[in-house]
Amino acid sequence: MSIADLIKSRRTIRKYQQKKIDTEILTNLVDCARMAPSGRNRQPLEYYIVQDEQLLEPVFRTLSWAGYIAPEGDPKEGEKPAAYIVVLVRSEFADQLAKSDAGAAIENILLAAWGYGIGSCWLGSVKRKDLAQILNIPGDYNIDSVIALGYPAESPVAEDSNQSTIYYKDDKGVLHVPKRPLKSILHIDKWE
Ligand SMILES: Cc1cc2nc3c(=O)[nH]c(=O)nc-3n(C[C@H](O)[C@H](O)[C@H](O)COP(=O)(O)O)c2cc1C
Numbered sequence: 001m002s003i004a005d006l007i008k009s010r011r012t013i014r015k016y017q018q019k020k021i022d023t024e025i026l027t028n029l030v031d032c033a034r035m036a037p038s039g040r041n042r043q044p045l046e047y048y049i050v051q052d053e054q055l056l057e058p059v060f061r062t063l064s065w066a067g068y069i070a071p072e073g074d075p076k077e078g079e080k081p082a083a084y085i086v087v088l089v090r091s092e093f094a095d096q097l098a099k100s101d102a103g104a105a106i107e108n109i110l111l112a113a114w115g116y117g118i119g120s121c122w123l124g125s126v127k128r129k130d131l132a133q134i135l136n137i138p139g140d141y142n143i144d145s146v147i148a149l150g151y152p153a154e155s156p157v158a159e160d161s162n163q164s165t166i167y168y169k170d171d172k173g174v175l176h177v178p179k180r181p182l183k184s185i186l187h188i189d190k191w192e
Helices: 003-009 023-034 053-060 096-115 128-135
Strands: 045-050 083-090 119-123 141-150 157-160 175-179
Touching (some): 003 096, 045 053, 045 096, 053 083, 083 096, 096 119, 128 141
Parallel strands (some): 157 175
Antiparallel strands (some): 119 141
C-alpha cells in the first residue's frame, strides 16, 4: 500500500480483537513518534506504554469514547483495547508548540500502527488526574493524550459530506465518518 493510501484508509477504531500486541511493535510505535518533527527541536514529549492486564481496566475507566454517540460507541466487554500509549509533555514546555509536536508524534503512531494492521483511537477526553495517579506519573509531566490500540474488530467507513461532521452508526452497527469534501476545503491559486 502506498503511504497516501495508508493515510486515507486509517480510521479511528473503537472495537478491538482481544489479542496482545507485541512489546517490540509498541516500542517501535514510540520510536516512530520520536522521529516526528518538533518545533525548535525541543522534543518535549515522552511516552508511557500500558499493556499490563492489571492496568488496562483502570486506564480504560479514565477515558471517554465517541462523544457524539455515547454510550453506543464505547468499547464493550470483549472489545476493549489491548494496549495504550500515554503521551506526556514535560510541563516546562507545555505550550502551543508542544501541542503541535504532540499532534505530529501522535499521527506518526496512528499511521505506523495502521501499517501493522493495528487500529487506534486518539483520546483527548481523559480524566488526567486519575490517570496520572494510576500510572504514578510525576507532577512535572502533563498528560496530552492517550492512544488506545488493538487489532480492529470493526471497519468504519469515511464518506464525503458537506452536511454534517457528526459520525453515526447505521442499523448494521457500521460507523460512518463524514469528511468534508476536498473541493470545499481546497484553494488553489485563488480564493473562490
Ligand atoms: C485531538 C483529538 C482528540 C480526540 N479525542 C477523542 C476522544 O476523547 N474519544 C474518542 O472516542 N475519540 C476521540 N478522537 C477521535 C475522533 O473522534 C476521530 O478522529 C474523528 O471522529 C474522525 O474519525 P477518523 O479518525 O476515523 O477519521 C479524537 C481525535 C483528535 C484528533
